[in-house]
Amino acid sequence: MAGLLKGFKTAKDKKTKRHLIALLLSEHDIEKTGLPQLKLDLMFVSHVTTSPSTFTSLVDKHDAACILIGVQSADNKHISYARKKHPCAFIIITHSRTCNNATARMEAVRDGANMITELDNADLQQALEMVSQLGKDVGPYVCPYCHTRDFTQKDLWIHCPLYHINVPNSVQRHRDNCCPICMNIQSLPMMVHIHDDHAPSKEPHFGRPKLYAFALVVCQRPSDDKFLLVQEFGSNGYFLPGGAVDHKEHLTTAAIRETKEEAGVDIDLTGVLAIHYAPSMHENYVRLFAIFVATPKDENQRPKTLPDFESAGAVWVSAEEIPSLKLRGDEPLVYINEKYCKGATVHPLSLFEF
CATH class of the missing domain: 3.90.79.10 (Nucleoside Triphosphate Pyrophosphohydrolase)
Structure with a gap:
């Protein structure tokens, strides 16, 4: 596995290095994802294992920014365990049957998955690139859901829907749910508000238009x-x-x-x-x-x-x-x-x- 991992670009500053742990996946699986060709700026693949017996030890040892889980268990125990140990990690389930089964997808989200996809889906590469780039610059904002700190406005704009799109609207609309950027309490779901009103674009954004019938x-x-x-x-x-x-x-x-x-x-x-x-x-x-x-x-x-x-x-x-x-x-x-x-x-x- 060492030869495979050499192909990944790693963070220059050891303090900013964050682990990507691939669990219950083989080297062939990793090749299939296209990961070796990606440049993950602030994240590197530190451990890959196909053994369930080493699953918990890897999850316990390392500060994971991203966790790939490739095998579905009957009770999603691997997802639940990884989420409990790493509340701020981006957890991706790379399992075809889970991805294409409506009930299984909802159960995976319930137990802590952020994304459910397949190994050869280009969305997986895009997600990993996005996750790896978060944190390049230090900003003043804190995520209102996982409480990760030091986001820039652009990072928070990317982070919130990517990590927390499954937060129920009732939570997003809670009366005490104050936007970390403008500090206003929103009637819209927070994801919608941040996306529409705080887009990192030079072009003016009018937000959602009013509808007159x-x-x-x-x-x-x-x-x-x-x-x-x-x-x-x-x-x-x-x-x-x-x-x-x-x-x-x-x-x-x-x-x-x-x-x-x-x-x-x-x-x-x-x-x-x-x-x-x-x-x-x-x-x-x-x-x-x-x-x-x-x-x-x-x-x-x-x-x-x-x-x-x-x-x-x-x-x-x-x-x-x-x-x-x-x-x-x-x-x-x-x-x-x-x-x-x-x-x-x-x-x-x-x-x-x-």
């Missing part, structure tokens, strides 16, 4: 095939009835409510014409529009004529009239004239059942 309605009166349009306030022209979805409100409920408020007409929704997703190119938000198809509950119900903060009123118009009207936006033309009147598919309302 809107419901619009193409409402047609069956007796004369006319469509309901709202006369917008501020002399902005005509638009489809609809508006923003309120807090805790479903899209379908918003469509019915907004049509009543803006146009004064009670409606029955009959389908979904389109869903439109519109990210802002300049601000940190996106808008989601659901465009519904509807008919009036009572064709004799008069549209709204009393001006208020919602609208100046509403009117029934033919599709032929729409191009000649002043419109607040192109939506009446797009969804009535170009889609609905030309036979676009109307999807069932069950599209929004969860």
Whole structure:
């Protein structure tokens, strides 16, 4: 095994050397991983063993930065023992059956594994390179989960999801879980917050955009095939009835409510014409529009004529009239004239059942 280990680049400063222990793996297994070709800056392969009898002695003796375990035991005792002895080590299970069995993967994570993969998977090499580079520079940050110290912001950004992606969201969202970088208590899971708000990039990162949802309605009166349009306030022209979805409100409920408020007409929704997703190119938000198809509950119900903060009123118009009207936006033309009147598919309302 000595000949194999000579091929690894080791840390120049003995104080920073950290061991990679390969347990229950053969020299052939190690060759299969591609490890001898890797440059592991702050980590070197110190011990490889295929013998279960030497497993505990190696785990007990050495300060391991990374532990590879290649054989699955019935009760994952090797994983549990390695985790107990090395709470901050990166433990990788390189076992094909465990990797490809859903139950076995969850059990390995439960018992302390950070990663489950196969010997010939390129992800293994990438993980080892990432682990080996952590700690090159000394920083002021402490991991909130394993309490490893001296991370730079970049190292912590790499370390947290790599080592602790399986920390339950309830723990990540705990009221006392303060971000070690900005010192703010987060409502988001900590992994998401650190990834989005503390990325080591020179490019500005806006984090997760705010999502604003809107419901619009193409409402047609069956007796004369006319469509309901709202006369917008501020002399902005005509638009489809609809508006923003309120807090805790479903899209379908918003469509019915907004049509009543803006146009004064009670409606029955009959389908979904389109869903439109519109990210802002300049601000940190996106808008989601659901465009519904509807008919009036009572064709004799008069549209709204009393001006208020919602609208100046509403009117029934033919599709032929729409191009000649002043419109607040192109939506009446797009969804009535170009889609609905030309036979676009109307999807069932069950599209929004969860």
